[in-house]
Amino acid sequence: MRPSFFGPGRVRLAIVLVLAALFCLTAAHAPGADRKVRRVAMILFRGETPSEQGFRDTIHASRDFLVRCRTFNAGQSQERLREIMAVIDPSQYDLIYTFGTMATQSAMERIKGVPIVYNVVQRPVEAGIIRSWGDSGNNVTGASNIVATESAFRALTLVMSIRKLGLIYNDQDPASLIQRGEVEKLQKKYGFRIFDMPVRDRESISGAIGLGVSAKVDAVLLPADSFVKANAGAIVSSLNEHRIPTIAMIPEMVSENGALISLGPDYYELGQLAARNALEVLGGKRPAEVPSQTVRTLHLCINLRTADRLGIIFPLQLLSMAAVVR
Numbered sequence: 001m002r003p004s005f006f007g008p009g010r011v012r013l014a015i016v017l018v019l020a021a022l023f024c025l026t027a028a029h030a031p032g033a034d035r036k037v038r039r040v041a042m043i044l045f046r047g048e049t050p051s052e053q054g055f056r057d058t059i060h061a062s063r064d065f066l067v068r069c070r071t072f073n074a075g076q077s078q079e080r081l082r083e084i085m086a087v088i089d090p091s092q093y094d095l096i097y098t099f100g101t102m103a104t105q106s107a108m109e110r111i112k113g114v115p116i117v118y119n120v121v122q123r124p125v126e127a128g129i130i131r132s133w134g135d136s137g138n139n140v141t142g143a144s145n146i147v148a149t150e151s152a153f154r155a156l157t158l159v160m161s162i163r164k165l166g167l168i169y170n171d172q173d174p175a176s177l178i179q180r181g182e183v184e185k186l187q188k189k190y191g192f193r194i195f196d197m198p199v200r201d202r203e204s205i206s207g208a209i210g211l212g213v214s215a216k217v218d219a220v221l222l223p224a225d226s227f228v229k230a231n232a233g234a235i236v237s238s239l240n241e242h243r244i245p246t247i248a249m250i251p252e253m254v255s256e257n258g259a260l261i262s263l264g265p266d267y268y269e270l271g272q273l274a275a276r277n278a279l280e281v282l283g284g285k286r287p288a289e290v291p292s293q294t295v296r297t298l299h300l301c302i303n304l305r306t307a308d309r310l311g312i313i314f315p316l317q318l319l320s321m322a323a324v325v326r
Helices: 008-029 052-061 076-088 102-109 149-157 175-188 202-216 225-231 231-242 252-257 265-281 306-310 316-320
Strands: 036-044 066-074 095-099 116-119 138-145 164-170 193-199 219-222 246-248 261-264 299-303 323-325
Touching: 036 052, 036 102, 052 066, 052 095, 052 138, 052 265, 066 265, 076 102, 095 102, 095 265, 102 116, 102 138, 102 175, 116 265, 138 265, 149 175, 164 175, 164 202, 164 225, 175 193, 193 202, 202 231, 219 231, 225 231, 231 246, 231 252, 231 306, 246 252, 252 261, 252 299, 252 323, 299 306, 299 316, 306 323
Parallel strands: 036 066, 036 095, 095 116, 116 138, 164 193, 164 219, 219 246, 246 261, 299 323
Antiparallel strands: 261 299
16 A cells, blocks of 8 residues: 555654744744844943843843943943043944943043943033933933932931031042032031041041041931942941941942931932933934933932931831831
8 A cells, every 4th residue: 555645754744844834934023033233332430230230131122122232340440441441442332331420421532423321420411421401412311310419318307417417429520529519509508517528549438437537427428429339338337336327329328338318219220211212322313312311219218227226216207208228
């Protein structure tokens, strides 16, 4: 008898071939199958933060682009930042991501023809990074961690009286100097005066704190300063030992370093906002056409363990609105 074409073996083979063809057809038309490859250089000043994770998670989820990121980390070194800017070839990238005021300004000095998307820049207009929030007037757009210094200060005045406010900041960081100017404007309204505690390197930290202790400051403000954040563990620990409350502009200083209170944006969310701007630029928009963004919700964070150590009692109304670290 002549073997049938529809024998069991041939049927199984036919099914396999049909399934394989269907798989190839589906893969060819799957969302994102034809994504365009785009290259992004990420220039960081103080290393990885939740912002970078938020940026990558969002940009890698794009259906239109397959984004390959390469990270350059200055590691808190201005010299290393200059070296990065000297060797980086902007023509190899479709977009430049920068973290912080210093890295963004450095990139802007050298890179003119490639879009720059900044992140975690406290005062982009005052720092000369953008012309206005709606129109940068250049090849830059991004996301700002701007926080009204008055809001953070007002929260602390609910639980304690401040007459002398210590301010630890890197006097070589433009963003820190801008924040100091804002605090200075609040002196008359809230009846305190600033006591400067500038730092430039790790060796100067103990001396700056010693000055604050000798001056008997009522509290110390920790601005959104990359150097201060990188050394927040040592700074906050020493201030807590001297029973001096700390007001942080970066929420992670409360949860990670033991600062008393903070009011600020979520860094992961900032990364997401920066990524959305980046995707609009990669999609063909000029950076000047993409408004710079800020988070809509600020997060109040209180460290109860530090509060207990300092003998500070927060009102229940304030605690009900805060993320509490125990």
